[in-house]
Amino acid sequence: MHRGKGMKFVGDSRVPAPESRKTMLPKDYSEYPGKTEAFWPNFLLKEWMIGAVFLVGYLCLTVAHPAPLERIADPTDTGYIPLPDWYFLFLYQLLKYTYASGPYTVIGAMVIPGLAFGGLLLAPFLDVGPERRPLKRPLATSFMLLAIAATVFLTWQSVATHDWAAAERQGKIVEKVDFDKTSDGYKIASENTCITCHGDNFQGGAGAPTLIGTGLSAEEVAKIAVEGKKGPGGTMPAGIFKGNDEQLKKLSEFIAEIGKK
Incomplete structure (x- = not known):
């Protein structure tokens, strides 16, 4: 209580503050018994254990299925059939089509991929609604399904149409043999x-x-x-x-x- 000029100011802690003035603070961990754990060492140890399992799994795969080796690259061999890694197969297949190869290589290599990835980057700005259900977000859902369908189809086409037999023959390591070039x-x-x-x-x-x-x-x-x-x-x-x-x-x-x- 404070005294002023003929006035008294009284403060009572039992009077609740307006809702607009309440600070939005998360609940204390003590209110979730049995559902919390310490970051160190409990949570971090679990993360390390999961990481170790995946790491050992990848090491076992590399031992059981080593990376295939081919003969030494020959830049003069214009008949060699290249094949990129699996995550680039859809772009590799795109360059086989008429509208994206030859004189239109720039379209297949830069324009189409640029528009596709640019559309994904703009997705958060094109759909700013509060809804999270896919059916309530037709624009974002349609773009994402189109991107997934195109990637899966082009990847499958690349694998299905690739001449694996010819690629295996071309990449086969051949033992070098010495012979008389003056014969x-x-x-x-x-x-x-x-x-x-x-x-x-x-x-x-x-x-x-x-x-x-x-x-x-x-x-x-x-x-x-x-x-x-x-x-x-x-x-x-x-x-x-x-x-x-x-x-x-x-x-x-x-x-x-x-x-x-």
């Missing part, structure tokens, strides 16, 4: 552009298989050199070899002996 057989192969497709060490490339250790006889090699070949191992058109019979014999014998054990 007549190698000179004939160079003159008939064999090394253009099969590589200067016959390791394969540009969509052509390796010629090291083919297991073919000289007669079979000669037949392929003249008549060509079509099949899963690659396509070789007929008429590439332009030499005479003697040169054909030397070339076929040379190739049949490469890598032969």
